[in-house]
Amino acid sequence: MPPLLLVAAAEAASCVPMRLNDLGHLLQVMGTFLGLSLFSLGGGNTLLAEYHHLSVVEYCWLRPSQFADLYALAEAAPGPSSMIVGLLGMGAGWPEGPGWALLSAYGAEIAILLPSTLLMVVACLSWNRLRESPWRVAFERGLGPITLGILFAVGVKILQTADTNAPGVVVSLLVCVLMLRTRISPLWFMAVAGGLGAFGLINR
Amino acid sequence: MTDPPAPAATAAPPGLGQLFTGMLMVALSAFGGGLSAWSQRIIVEQRRWMSNEEFLTGLTVARLFPGPNQINMAVYVGTFFRGLPGALAALAGMLLVPFTLLMGIGLLYFQFHSLPALDRVLAGVVAAAAGMALSMGFKILDEYRKDPVALLLAAVTFVLMTFFHVRLVPLVLVAGPLAMAWYWPRRSQPGPPAGEPR
Numbered sequence: 001m002p003p004l005l006l007v008a009a010a011e012a013a014s015c016v017p018m019r020l021n022d023l024g025h026l027l028q029v030m031g032t033f034l035g036l037s038l039f040s041l042g043g044g045n046t047l048l049a050e051y052h053h054l055s056v057v058e059y060c061w062l063r064p065s066q067f068a069d070l071y072a073l074a075e076a077a078p079g080p081s082s083m084i085v086g087l088l089g090m091g092a093g094w095p096e097g098p099g100w101a102l103l104s105a106y107g108a109e110i111a112i113l114l115p116s117t118l119l120m121v122v123a124c125l126s127w128n129r130l131r132e133s134p135w136r137v138a139f140e141r142g143l144g145p146i147t148l149g150i151l152f153a154v155g156v157k158i159l160q161t162a163d164t165n166a167p168g169v170v171v172s173l174l175v176c177v178l179m180l181r182t183r184i185s186p187l188w189f190m191a192v193a194g195g196l197g198a199f200g201l202i203n204r
Numbered sequence: 205m206t207d208p209p210a211p212a213a214t215a216a217p218p219g220l221g222q223l224f225t226g227m228l229m230v231a232l233s234a235f236g237g238g239l240s241a242w243s244q245r246i247i248v249e250q251r252r253w254m255s256n257e258e259f260l261t262g263l264t265v266a267r268l269f270p271g272p273n274q275i276n277m278a279v280y281v282g283t284f285f286r287g288l289p290g291a292l293a294a295l296a297g298m299l300l301v302p303f304t305l306l307m308g309i310g311l312l313y314f315q316f317h318s319l320p321a322l323d324r325v326l327a328g329v330v331a332a333a334a335g336m337a338l339s340m341g342f343k344i345l346d347e348y349r350k351d352p353v354a355l356l357l358a359a360v361t362f363v364l365m366t367f368f369h370v371r372l373v374p375l376v377l378v379a380g381p382l383a384m385a386w387y388w389p390r391r392s393q394p395g396p397p398a399g400e401p402r
Contacts, residue, residue, distance in 0.1 A: 035373075037271070039372055040271055041270060042267075042344075043267070043272055043273040044271065046372070047372065049365060050371065050373075068330045068333070069313065069329075070313070071330075071333055071337070072329045072333035073306075073309055073313060075333050075336055076329065077305060077306045078231075078235040078302050078305065079299070079303065080239070080275055080299075082272035082275070083299075083303055083306050086307065086310065087306065090311070091314065098311060101310075101314065105307060109299075109303065113271070116271030117276075117291060117295065119269060120269050121279060121283045121288050123265055123268075124265060124279070124280050124283040127261070127265055134389045137388075137389045138385070138389065140268055141387035142382075142384035142385075142387040143380055143383065143384070144347070144348070145348060145355070145357035145361070145383060146358070146375075146379050148341060148354070148358040148361075149341075149357065149361025149362040150362075151341035151344070152341035152358070153362050153366045154341075155338035158337035158338070159334045162330045164330065168327065168330075169331070171328075171335065172332070172334040172338060174335065175336060175339075176339040176342070179339035179343075180343065186332070186336050189332040189335065190332045190333065192332070193328040195328065196331075197325050198328065202331050203324065203327050
């Protein structure tokens with residue numbers, strides 16, 4: 001058994017969901033995402049590793065394979081891929097039934113967007129003063145490299161969570177190269193890889 | 205709300221309803237990708253709400269501040285004309301259709317994901333999605349090629365997260381200020397220190 005699998009199995013086994021009533025669950029979901037909103041640097045993808053940690057390891061909303069599935073669905077669906085937060089919220093609320101799952105999904109999405117939206121409104125209204133400020137220059141140039149490091153860490157984390165067999169990893173690396181070298185829509189990659197999965201060439 | 209000093213080419217500033225429908229159009233047009241190109245086409249070229257320069261400023265602000273870029277862009281357009289209510293109207297227009305669709309997909313997923321056939325297809329899709337995630341860092345790597353300090357910062361960040369399992373929030377709170385101090389603009393500005401925001 002490859003070490004990645006062992007890690008995933010250990011995570012799944014050690015994760016005991018907190019006992020909360022349905023409203024408590026909803027508040028937990030919303031509080032979690034409210035607190036993370038202002039840390040979504042570089043367009044929000046920097047938060048994916050943290051989403052994984054919270055929803056799979058800490059709160060046990062999802063199994064690792066489910067997290068990977070939801071990431072793929074959010075990437076495939078039209079619209080901003082950061083809407084994955086809605087799907088995570090839905091996973092958190094699913095044990096309480098579809099109605100709560102939907103409520104939890106909307107709650108999660110509103111929670112992750114609200115603080116960054118408010119900050120963005122303030123930023124737009126004061127942009128003329130901010131533009132020349134040394135704070136802005138330092139923020140932009142200083143946080144850029146950190147964002148770069150986080151994005152690489154996120155890529156590795158998602159690859160670990162996908163946890164496919166060797167052909168699957170080859171497909172992942174190939175898609176990575178094609179994403180960088182061509183302008184082919186990623187939907188094609190997902191469709192082809194989905195076909196390979198259906199025929200059993202890629203499995204997990 | 206005062207009108208921005210608009211050049212003659214721009215149309216009247218949109219109301220809340222127009223902001224909502226405008227962003228709805230952007231979101232619908234962008235099914236399949238190219239969201240920021242579509243928002244430029246609709247907001248600048250078709251509806252003439254903004255000049256191209258104002259739009260590009262919006263992209264800069266949207267990328268700089270936390271939050272998803274495209275969503276921040278909607279917030280910028282809304283705020284530009286109608287402040288906070290405008291931001292919320294634009295945001296609702298941008299998200300209404302894609303989010304509703306995603307919720308449908310999510311409900312189907314949680315209902316049926318244990319079906320073996322679906323799980324097998326998803327295993328393949330997940331492999332492709334992992335490749336997309338892996339490409340995100342490489343996409344912006346070029347900007348930092350000539351800056352060894354930036355590469356070192358990125359490498360340390362990567363190692364801390366991947367091998368030492370340092371969490372995002374403490375990492376950003378410690379490394380962020382250090383990096384900002386290093387990159388603080390050195391050349392002293394002429395004149396007295398102007399009133400800084402905050």
